[in-house]
Amino acid sequence: MFNRMRGIILLGILGIAANAAAEDARKGYSKVTRYATVLGRAQACDEEIAEAMGCVEAWMDKTFVGEERVVQGMLFANRLKYGNDQQKRGSSQISCYQALREFKQTECDQSGPRQRLLPSRRSAP
Numbered sequence: 001m002f003n004r005m006r007g008i009i010l011l012g013i014l015g016i017a018a019n020a021a022a023e024d025a026r027k028g029y030s031k032v033t034r035y036a037t038v039l040g041r042a043q044a045c046d047e048e049i050a051e052a053m054g055c056v057e058a059w060m061d062k063t064f065v066g067e068e069r070v071v072q073g074m075l076f077a078n079r080l081k082y083g084n085d086q087q088k089r090g091s092s093q094i095s096c097y098q099a100l101r102e103f104k105q106t107e108c109d110q111s112g113p114r115q116r117l118l119p120s121r122r123s124a125p
Helices: 002-044 050-063 066-089 096-104
Strands: 106-109 112-115
Touching (some): 002 096, 002 106, 050 066, 050 106
Antiparallel strands (some): 106 112
16 A cells, blocks of 8 residues: 555656656747747847857757757757748838847846846836
8 A cells, every 4th residue: 555655656746747847848949939039030130149149059058958959959940040031021020120129138148048128218207
């Protein structure tokens, strides 16, 4: 009886760990696709993105390993091209002004790309 309970508890712990790993993978996937689109749009609007590309590459090298790193790299390249092409064709949902603002609101460090809030352009009353 005790061994059976221990087995059930162990399976529960493994299930929780697997769910946490899957959630981390989804968050990583979301960061990769979102940031690639932001960079692609900014590049299409003549923004220099080399520094941002280096940062995201270093983060991806640290975050993903093996086959997953290759897949995430390909995904990033495809989404970068998609965002760039979309902006150049004029089929993006946002203007270059908005694309560049979004790029400037996004920063990358060792924890990966994330959006930061810029101060409002409104003046204080």
